[in-house]
Amino acid sequence: MVGRLMPESASLQAVLTDRIFIGLTIASALILALVVGLLLVFAIRFRRGSKADRHPLPEIVSREFEIGWTAATIFLFVFIFWWAASAEIGAYSVPPNAIEIHVVAKQWMWKVQGSNGAREINELHVPVNAPVKLIMTSQDVIHSFFVPAFRLKRDVLPDQQTEAWFQATKTGTFHLLCTEYCGTDHARMLGRVIVMEPEAYARWLSAQPEGDDLAHQGERLFSERGCAGCHAPGSAVHAPSLAGIWERPVPLEGGRFATADAAYLRDSILQPGRDVVAGYAPVMPSYAGLLDDGEIQAITAYIRALGSEPGVVRALGTPDLRSNVPGGVRERSPAMVPGAPVLDQPGPGVRP
Template sequence: MFQTFPLWPERASTTAGGVDALFIFLLTLCGLMAIMIFIMILVFAAKYRRSRGHEAEQIEGSNALELTWSGVPLIIFMGIFVWGAAIYFKERTPPQDSAEIYTVAKQWMWKFQHMEGQREINELHVPIGRDVKMIMTSQDVIHSFYVPAFRIKQDVLPGRYTVAWFRATKAGRYHLFCAEYCGTSHSGMIGDVVVMQPAQYEQWLSGGPAAPLAQTGKQLFLSLGCSTCHRFDVQGRGPNLMNAYNRPVLLDDGRTITADENYLRESILTPAVKVVSGFKPIMPIFQGIISEEQLNALVAYIKSLNQSPEGTAGTRNTPTGSPTGQPQTMQVQ
């Protein structure tokens, strides 16, 4: 559509059609209202113009008319609100079995790491027809992940994770931009999203040796000495991380929170901020010690300890073995 004179980018995701439909409806509604207002101005100016021999008459109000011009716009605006909210919640709620790709934005590049271990810079390969969940953070300032063909834009913030997801519907190469001014070379922070057929994507994945991200996280977990306190066979000085991801956690201040990606991230970097009930704040701070890529690997490893892990781009993940080799059947303490 509009190949020779594009009015908007190509549609290449499942959400693009809904976003375009709402956008076109809003443009049409605003255009019709503008035309109607100008026509009414001209008609009233001609009909009620000042003329000699005609006295002005007081026009009494009409309850029916006032209810009409108040009720009809209310119904239209509420319809727009519900329509927009449905699109928003759909775009902000990744499917449970989405492929996960960790993203680190920095001045002025995009760094991607697949769960299978492949790393990319300024180029992202994904399979067609697969839900892809982007777990993103910034290494320096605020950036914004924007793929016009997918109709998605998500701010990428330092110090926390933000999430966006898409399902590509058409193979090809699509522009990736940073949509938030991030410094002198902001205009050069661009890239490409390469959408491939599943067979081609599997061939691309097998193109080079790479350890799965969760396996890298496991090795880092051991090298940093995390397994000394976070044990799986007996009670350690730290909480048991088996099946900990996405579960409720009782803190020592009485609050109960969900152990999502941001909680895991915060607990690794600044563990004393949220201390699990029944444990002492003895864990060392790792902020400034590990890189964003290493932090992503640790989070991926902890998530892989769940009995029902998230999917990856090619297949569903399989749980990575516990660092001490024990069967993964223990519950969070």
């Protein structure tokens, strides 16, 4: 059975992508037919020994032809670029009410966690006709989250977060494939995306094992793993309070500022000596190896839930210890946020 020539089109983006693909296919077929046709016609008509007219071409014709087809090619290609670019720009703005799904990729499986706590391995259940935002990271090497039916692909990087979003338009089960070579079982890192009607999705959700949502899990971890021992108000250890710091500027040693986003929090947990807050001693122990990526995501969600109130003023004392990290401190490369930051409230004028 020959089967289909194009995958199922099951998302909003798939429609746009397919339109461009078909347009390009038609244009390419025409250009190819033109070139091959001319080659054949000329080769046969002007084959050695044939009686066709062969007077030399006037020079002016050859120059004008050149300029003509060069200009035509440039205009055609710039038009295609403009068409493709305008479809792509839309794909980067995440709708504000998107369901957030956290994905952790590791060799060779996908760990999926909804912000309401539902956890899955190699499967992702989503409702149809609702925007879904994927916040993804990897535990080891670069993977890539690919759902052909949605025309969706985004690489998943270690120690960074990448984001992508989609809105499924058809129910059904669709392939999820890893598409960045990641080692021995790269080809076996398959999963399924299951799109359900809203009622079925709600029923599925309620049938999941009782789990706190991500922020509550994070709150539990915050106290169980000892973070509250220093960072809670009233602690004997002088540590910065974490209430209200989400996405606020944080003053660091040496007069620089960092923004307290997910990347900064992750760095502070795993490499606390790097960007020490001004006025504090670098005494926080590293949690590298003690917290896995899923737990870090939960704690991040908790701190985010604590809000972003301005006005948390820290006392700027004189630094008493210098950072001994070799090479100096610098801003690390942040998560790619394709067009939309991670917001608590919707930004102005974001089109769904």
